Amino acid sequence: MKAEKDLLKIKKEKDSVTKQKLLKIIESIYDQFSREQIPQLLIPTRTKSNIEFNEESEVWVYGDRESARSCKTVRGAYSLLKSSYTIEFLKKQLDESRSSTLRELYYISEGWKLAKFREQPESDRMIEDLEIITELQRENFHVRPEENGATIFGPIRIKENVERRGQVSERVIHCVDDVGEGGYQIPYNVDNLDFVEHDAKFIIAIETGGMRDRLIENGFDTDYDTIIVHLKGQPARSTRRLLKRMNERLKLPVVVFTDGDPWSYRIFASVAYGSIKSAHMSEYLATPAAQFIGVRPSDIVNYDLPTDKLSDQDVRALQSELTDPRFATDFWKEEINLQLELKRKSEQQAFASRGLDYVTDVYLPERLTDLGIV
Amino acid sequence: MAENIAEKLAQKQREISIAEFFEKNRHILGFDSSTRSLITSVKEGVDNALDACEESGVLPDILIEIKKVDKDNYRVIIEDNGPGIVKEQIPRVFGKLLYGSRFHALKQSRGQQGIGISAVVLYAQLTSGRPTAVYSKTGKDEDAHYYELVINTQTNEPEILMERVVPWDRPHGTRIEVEVEGTYVRARKQSIYGYAKSTAIVNPHARLTLVEPNGDTEVFERVTEILPIEPCEILPHPEGIELGTLIKMLRYTERRRLTSFLTNEFGRIGQKTAKEICAKAGIDPDVNPSDLSRDQAKRLLEAFKTVKIIAPSTECLSPITEELIRKGLEKEYDVDFIATTTRDASVHTGNPFIVEAGIAYGGSLPKEERIDILRFANRVPLLYQQGGCASTHAVEKINWRNYELLQPGGSGIPQGPIVVLTHVASTNVPFTSESKEAIADIPEIVDEIELAVRDVARGLKNYLAKQKILAKRKEKEEIIERVLPKLAEKVSEIKGAPQPDIQPIVAKIMGNVLVQKTTEQNDAACTVTIRIKNFSESLKEFKLHEVSSVEIEDSTPKPRVSSFDGSFDNMWKVSIKPKSEKKVRYKVKSEESANTSPLVEGILAEMVTGANALPKKRTSE
Numbered sequence: 004m005k006a007e008k009d010l011l012k013i014k015k016e017k018d019s020v021t022k023q024k025l026l027k028i029i030e031s032i033y034d035q036f037s038r039e040q041i042p043q044l045l046i047p048t049r050t051k052s053n054i055e056f057n058e059e060s061e062v063w064v065y066g067d068r069e070s071a072r073s074c075k076t077v078r079g080a081y082s083l084l085k086s087s088y089t090i091e092f093l094k095k096q097l098d099e100s101r102s103s104t105l106r107e108l109y110y111i112s113e114g115w116k117l118a119k120f121r122e123q124p125e126s127d128r129m130i131e132d133l134e135i136i137t138e139l140q141r142e143n144f145h146v147r148p149e150e151n152g153a154t155i156f157g158p159i160r161i162k163e164n165v166e167r168r169g170q171v172s173e174r175v176i177h178c179v180d181d182v183g184e185g186g187y188q189i190p191y192n193v194d195n196l197d198f199v200e201h202d203a204k205f206i207i208a209i210e211t212g213g214m215r216d217r218l219i220e221n222g223f224d225t226d227y228d229t230i231i232v233h234l235k236g237q238p239a240r241s242t243r244r245l246l247k248r249m250n251e252r253l254k255l256p257v258v259v260f261t262d263g264d265p266w267s268y269r270i271f272a273s274v275a276y277g278s279i280k281s282a283h284m285s286e287y288l289a290t291p292a293a294q295f296i297g298v299r300p301s302d303i304v305n306y307d308l309p310t311d312k313l314s315d316q317d318v319r320a321l322q323s324e325l326t327d328p329r330f331a332t333d334f335w336k337e338e339i340n341l342q343l344e345l346k347r348k349s350e351q352q353a354f355a356s357r358g359l360d361y362v363t364d365v366y367l368p369e370r371l372t373d374l375g376i377v
Numbered sequence: 378m379a380e381n382i383a384e385k386l387a388q389k390q391r392e393i394s395i396a397e398f399f400e401k402n403r404h405i406l407g408f409d410s411s412t413r414s415l416i417t418s419v420k421e422g423v424d425n426a427l428d429a430c431e432e433s434g435v436l437p438d439i440l441i442e443i444k445k446v447d448k449d450n451y452r453v454i455i456e457d458n459g460p461g462i463v464k465e466q467i468p469r470v471f472g473k474l475l476y477g478s479r480f481h482a483l484k485q486s487r488g489q490q491g492i493g494i495s496a497v498v499l500y501a502q503l504t505s506g507r508p509t510a511v512y513s514k515t516g517k518d519e520d521a522h523y524y525e526l527v528i529n530t531q532t533n534e535p536e537i538l539m540e541r542v543v544p545w546d547r548p549h550g551t552r553i554e555v556e557v558e559g560t561y562v563r564a565r566k567q568s569i570y571g572y573a574k575s576t577a578i579v580n581p582h583a584r585l586t587l588v589e590p591n592g593d594t595e596v597f598e599r600v601t602e603i604l605p606i607e608p609c610e611i612l613p614h615p616e617g618i619e620l621g622t623l624i625k626m627l628r629y630t631e632r633r634r635l636t637s638f639l640t641n642e643f644g645r646i647g648q649k650t651a652k653e654i655c656a657k658a659g660i661d662p663d664v665n666p667s668d669l670s671r672d673q674a675k676r677l678l679e680a681f682k683t684v685k686i687i688a689p690s691t692e693c694l695s696p697i698t699e700e701l702i703r704k705g706l707e708k709e710y711d712v713d714f715i716a717t718t719t720r721d722a723s724v725h726t727g728n729p730f731i732v733e734a735g736i737a738y739g740g741s742l743p744k745e746e747r748i749d750i751l752r753f754a755n756r757v758p759l760l761y762q763q764g765g766c767a768s769t770h771a772v773e774k775i776n777w778r779n780y781e782l783l784q785p786g787g788s789g790i791p792q793g794p795i796v797v798l799t800h801v802a803s804t805n806v807p808f809t810s811e812s813k814e815a816i817a818d819i820p821e822i823v824d825e826i827e828l829a830v831r832d833v834a835r836g837l838k839n840y841l842a843k844q845k846i847l848a849k850r851k852e853k854e855e856i857i858e859r860v861l862p863k864l865a866e867k868v869s870e871i872k873g874a875p876q877p878d879i880q881p882i883v884a885k886i887m888g889n890v891l892v893q894k895t896t897e898q899n900d901a902a903c904t905v906t907i908r909i910k911n912f913s914e915s916l917k918e919f920k921l922h923e924v925s926s927v928e929i930e931d932s933t934p935k936p937r938v939s940s941f942d943g944s945f946d947n948m949w950k951v952s953i954k955p956k957s958e959k960k961v962r963y964k965v966k967s968e969e970s971a972n973t974s975p976l977v978e979g980i981l982a983e984m985v986t987g988a989n990a991l992p993k994k995r996t997s998e
Contacts, residue, residue, distance in 0.1 A: 026871070033868045036877035041885055042864065075886065077852050080860040087867040094871065117863055 010171055018097045021144060024137040025090045032083060042083055043073035046132055047283070051327050054282050061291035063277040063329050065135075072132075081117070082129075088118040089129050093144045102145035105130065135283040147191040153242040154186030156219060157230030158202040159249075161187070164195045175199060178230070184219065186233065193245045201230070203255055205376050207367075208232040208246060208293070210261035210270055214351045214362070221363040227377065230255070237270055240281065243288040246274060250290045256376050257290050260367075263298030263308075264348040265320035268330070268339075271295045276329040296370045300342035303349050306366065309356050310347035317348060397530050399496060400503065406496045407761075407812035412567070414500060415451060415559030416760065417812070419443070419569050421493035422455030422553055424757055427580060428487045429459035429551065431604060437583040441573060443561060445590045450505050451559050456552040461515035464522050471498050471511055471553070472526045472535020487757050495528060497555055502527045504558035508538050512552040514545055521545035561590050566749070567760045573597060575751055575758035578705035579697055579800060600704045605695045605756075611804070612644035614689035615681040617727030624674050627666045638666040645687050654680045689729040691722035694802050697756065702735040702798060710796060713739030716836030717798075720829050725821040730803035732822070734829035735796075736837050742794035748782070750790070752816075753800040759814050766815035768799040771826035780837055797833075799826055857883045884912045884986035890953070892921070892988035896971040902930070903971035907961040911953040919980035922991075923947045924973065925965055932963035 028044065035042040047053060047065035055066040074080040092111060096103060103111070108130070109123040120126040130141050141147070155178050163174040178187045190196070207229050209215045215233040218224065224231055230249070234242060250257050259274055261267035272278070275293040277285025303310055313321075321339050324330045330339065342348070354362040371377045399406060407417035419441055430437035435458055442454040462470055473495060498509040514521040525539035562568045566575075573587045577597035582604050585597040613622075632638040639651040646654070655662035657680035660673055669677070697705070702717040717735040724730070742749075752759040752768040763769050769790070777784045782793035807817040816822060861879050869876045884891035893908040911917050923929070925945050928938070936947035949961055965971055975988040982990035 029868050029871045032864070033872050033874065033877065036865055036868070036879065036882065039881040039885065041882055074856060074861060074864070074882070077855055077860070080856045080864070084860050084864045084867065087864060087871065091867065091871050117859060 017143065018100070018145075021137070021139055022094055022097050024139060025093055025133065025144075028133070028136060029087060029090055032087065041074050043071045043075075043079065044083060044086065044132075044136065045069045045071050046135055049131075049280065049282070051279050051323075051329075054277075054279060054328060056328070057286070060286045060289075062285040062289040063282055064285050065282045085112075085115075085118045085120065085125075085129060086133070088112070088115045089126075089133065093133075093146070096145050100145075102147060105141075105146060105148050108146060131281065131283075138283075140284065140287070142192050142194070148239060148241075150188065150191060151235060151239040151242075153189045153235045153239060154215075154233045155189060155230055155245070156182070156186035156215075156233075157206075157224050158228060159230055160199040160201065162197040162199050163190070164197070179224070186231075189239075189241050189245055191239075191241050193241045193248065196245070196248075198249065198252055201253060201255075202228055203230045203253070204228040205256040205258060205371075206230045206232060206246065206249055207296075208234050208238075208257060208259045208274060209351075210234050210236065210259075210267055211351060214260065217352075217359070218363060221360060223363045223367070226363075227371075234259075234261075234270060234274075238274060240284070240288055243274055243290070246293070247288060247290045250292055257293040258296045258371070258374065258376065259293055260296045260351060261298065262348070262350045263300060263303060263342075264313075264350075265317055265324055265339075265342075267298075268295075268324060268335070269320075272327075272329050294374050294376075296367070296374070298349050298351055298353070300338045300345060302366075303345060303347060304341075306354070306357075308349040308353045310345075310349050310353070313342070313346050313348055318343065318346075397533075399499060400530050403496070403500060403503070405811045406493075407814065408496070408500050411449070411558060411560040412562055413761065414504075414557060415443075415453070415561060416567070416569055416572055418453050418497045418500065418555060418557050418559070419455065420572060420757070421497050422453065423572075423576060423585075424487040425494050426455055426457035426459060426551070427576075427583060427756070430457055430583075431607065433460035434604060434607070435459060436599065436602065436604060437580070438586075439583060440586045440588070441569070442588040443569065443590050445561070446505075446556055449558050449560075450556055451561060451590065452554060452556050454552065454554045456512075456547075456550065458547065458550045461513045461519075461549045461551055463515060464513075467511055467513055467522060467524050468526055468535035468537055471495055471509060471524075472528050472537075473533055487755050494553070497557070498526070499528050499530070501555040501557045505556040507556040510554040512543065512545055514547055514549050514551075517548045519549075521547070563589070570595070572758055572760060574709055575753070575760075576756075578709050578751065578798070579702070579753050579756045579758070581697075581701045581705045581708070598708075600708050601701060605697070608693045608695040611690050611693040611729075612642065614645055614724065614727045614729070615639075615643050615686055616689075616724055618678070618681070620675060620678055623678055624671065627669050627674060630666050633665055634662070635660060635664050635666050635669070636662045644689055650684060650686060653684050657684055688722065688724055689727070691729050691731065693804050694722060694729060694731050696731045696733055696802050697800055699733070702733060702800070706735050706737045706796070706798065710737050710742065711740045712737040712742060712794075712796075714837065714840045716833040716840075718829055718832040718836075720825060720832075723821055723825050725803070725807070725819045726805075728803050728805040730801060730806070730822065730825070732825040732829045733798075733800040733802070734826070734833045735798035736830075736833040737796040737798075738837055738840070739794050742796060744794045745792060747790045747792050748795040748797060751796060751798040753798070754806040754808070754813070754816055755802055756800070757813070759816070761812070762809070762815035765809055767818045767823045768801070768816060768826050770818060771799070771823050771830055772797055774827055775830060775834060777834075780834060781841065795837075797830060799830065801826070853886055857886055861886075880987045881910070884910065887983075887986060888913045889984050889986045890917050890919075890977075890980065891986050892975050892977060894975055894987070898968070902964045902966050903968060904962065904964055905929075905971050907975055908958065909951060909953060909960070910958040911955050913984065914955055916952065916954050917980060917984070918950075918952045920978040921949045921951050921961065921988075922976040922978060923963075924976070925967060926969060927965065927967045929963040929965045932961070934961065936961075936963075 032042045048068040048070045053066045053068040054063045057064045072079045072082040074083060105127050106123060109120055109126040112120045112126060130146055134140055157178055160175060160177045165172050176187060212233060215231055218231055232246060246257055249255055259271045261270050274290055277289035321343055324339055354366055408414040423439060426439050427437050438458045440456040444452040446452050471494060501507060501509055508525040508527045511524045512521055520542045523541050523543040524537060527536050529536045563570050573585050577585055581600045584599045587595045626642055630638050630642060632641055635655060636651040639646045639654060640648060652662055658676040696719045699717040699719050703715050706715050715737050719733045720731060722729050722731045750769055750772055752766055773789050776787060777791035782791040784791040801816055807819055809815040809817045865876055865879045880893055881891055889912055891910040891912060895906050897904040928945055929947055936949050939946050953959055976991055977985055977988045978991040980990060
């Protein structure tokens with residue numbers, strides 16, 4: 004009981020720090036009014052031209068360039084108004100120890116008249132802006148994303164700490180024995196998870212559900228003592244955070260297995276280097292030790308994979324990656340240029356053309372040996 | 378041998394009738410495709426009708442009716458309320474090529490050579506095998522004459538198939554009916570509908586009624602009751618006259634002295650100029666003109682170029698005028714902005730000409746198509762050969778990107794919600810061909826068209842710039858009137874603090890002069906401070922007034938005080954540089970006076986924030 008009380012007390016303190024940081028933004032606007040300055044908020048520019056490599060944490064974070072949201076323009080003025088309404092809402096939510104989803108926040112703004120968000124991406128960005136200014140995370144605001152359904156499956160036992168109506172409870176789950184074939188669904192706040200024990204040698208993060216199911220059906224997890232994480236496309240923050248925590252705490256290597264197209268390389272980049280949109284949290288989310296297994300453009304040649312033609316959008320995305328500082332390595336330059344030359348792309352499931360076991364019996368073992376993991 | 382062949386050839390050599398020539402070369406006259414032939418038939422008829430009405434001072438009321446006869450043939454009916462044609466002339470006007478009243482006259486008219494309508498008659502008999510029917514009546518009490526006629530192509534003479542007096546309810550006018558081969562289209566600019574619409578724009582004094590083959594009737598109503606000024610005939614201008622013409626004139630003149638020849642046979646040459654010309658050419662001014670040698674004629678021609686001769690009279694021209702082009706565009710297009718211009722007259726090869734232009738922008742015009750160029754010559758729409766026309770070339774030379782239009786490559790016809798209208802009026806419009814669809818690239822004409830189009834384009838540019846400023850001002854107003862007050866309210870509410878005064882920020886955003894009045898109550902008196910800050914970019918000078926019911930005290934600086942109706946007007950002259958600040962401070966023993974808004978005088982209301990601006994100078998002094 005005492006531990007529970009302490010936990011609640013710590014939470015209250017954390018909430019009060021969050022509120023103060025949010026109110027500082029309001030103070031700043033108010034002060035600018037008093038000092039007869041046109042109110043503005045400065046936020047780091049969130050484009051690929053303003054991300055830089057942090058030597059210490061080995062991830063990509065925002066650089067020094069800042070953009071101003073200023074009342075000089077209609078857009079800026081509305082942005083400030085929306086910020087103040089959002090902060091007012093978050094403050095009330097923290098006062099009442101409640102929480103809401105990003106989507107709920109968007110709907111709540113319906114009643115804000117002039118400050119109403121036009122679409123959910125706008126309110127999502129607002130929360131990101133506030134994270135960047137306060138140097139906090141949306142969890143601190145009691146704002147959470149929708150569950151996105153990403154899962155883990157493998158020899159690990161974890162402990163959940165769940166809070167509901169002011170009651171905290173624990174639950175211990177083994178991610179093979181205690182879950183169905185679907186695996187353990189990653190919750191939105193993975194910092195509430197503790198790792199109890201594990202028998203794994205490495206973690207494999209997979210882009211598509213089809214390939215994840217293939218590995219499980221073929222018993223890849225038991226044959227290689229691996230934890231299989233399903234990324235489900237561009238991974239949610241919680242998935243990336245979980246990968247990072249497992250990598251750091253359990254010292255388990257992480258490999259990423261995706262399709263062989265520009266969008267998939269961005270999935271890997273957001274896992275390993277940090278994403279452009281949330282570079283303010285790269286140190287918290289990115290796993291710099293993560294390695295890319297494939298599908299590499301050179302695999303298309305080496306394994307003679309069935310391919311599709313690159314679309315115009317694909318080509319543009321590849322060209323954009325050539326100027327993306329995160330991909331400015333010899334490996335990526337060679338691979339991307341090769342793909343532009345081939346004008347082809349391949350999916351991970353293309354290995355099925357060599358038989359259903361080929362990927363688990365031949366390709367992955369070969370690549371894992373290359374990377375020095377088995 | 379050679380002589381024999383020449384003899385043989387001589388047997389075959391004979392005169393070719395002009396009618397025979399055109400029978401073989403009808404494309405030259407605009408009868409090439411079946412679509413165009415139908416349009417040309419209508420066009421020639423309407424041109425004649427308009428010319429006839431205007432010459433006799435009648436507001437044109439013209440009926441155009443197209444009826445489908447069979448698969449390929451249409452019956453074209455053009456009826457006007459003009460003066461009619463006297464009985465004896467009817468056969469030759471319609472049944473003889475190169476017969477007309479305007480060929481020899483130096484004045485602006487639609488038709489010129491007397492080819493147009495008789496070519497239609499010829500085209501009709503060639504394609505449908507049917508004669509042309511003509512009704513004409515010259516007055517209320519006159520008979521209406523009806524003719525059916527064809528052209529004898531060998532002799533270029535009319536052949537009358539029927540001739541009689543018929544009852545006709547019109548007081549006067551002419552009606553022509555021809556049956557021709559053709560194709561009727563509607564959808565595009567190159568159509569009879571398009572022709573009628575264009576004609577209506579530049580002839581706002583005419584009412585056109587179009588009855589289409591499907592029975593649809595469209596009336597293009599007139600928007601003015603005033604006829605264009607009737608152009609008068611002028612004498613030829615010496616500039617640009619050709620040697621052969623000059624020699625011909627010298628030989629056949631009735632004048633016996635060169636100076637008299639020059640002053641009487643040419644326009645714009647007086648006694649003084651005539652003598653100057655003779656001196657320059659080194660010819661005795663009293664010599665008989667018919668005695669001049671070719672060489673002397675040539676020297677005379679040279680002298681025309683070096684002696685300063687005033688530009689030809691423009692009385693022979695009848696521009697549409699800026700106002701009527703505007704009205705014409707207004708009635709046929711739904712747009713946001715129209716600019717029009719009529720330029721001063723210029724001269725090309727001795728012929729005076731005037732260029733007019735109009736531009737219509739926005740409204741329901743398509744944004745993503747190439748702009749429409751409506752070309753006119755002597756009030757006649759030019760529908761074909763757009764690419765080969767001087768008007769088009771002038772438009773293409775302009776950089777339309779300055780007007781926020783798409784213009785790939787920086788030249789050529791741009792894309793955007795614009796209609797450009799060009800009108801060239803001249804005693805002699807130089808067409809590239811006899812079908813009169815494109816104006817030739819005479820440098821003087823291209824330059825004038827370009828200047829005219831640039832002129833109206835400048836008008837458009839100013840309009841767009843104003844719209845931009847308005848939009849910006851509107852945007853700023855949205856910030857200061859809607860968003861800022863709400864933001865100030867919200868942040869003070871969250872902070873739990875009193876609302877800040879947003880006026881200084883409003884003044885800053887608008888670039889205005891801020892007049893901020895604060896009062897402090899202490900015991901019996903109020904201390905009033907008026908802070909003036911100039912957020913604009915320029916020095917501002919104005920008068921600041923505070924009206925009080927009692928005299929104010931301890932004022933720094935001192936105001937000029939005048940009293941009226943028991944009140945006091947305290948006035949300070951303010952001169953304030955950009956970004957600087959001044960203060961006026963005083964005490965007053967009346968709360969009421971302390972709480973009124975300050976007044977300013979001599980500065981525009983929209984340049985001030987926090988004070989009421991007086992519209993005019995006060996008379997109380």
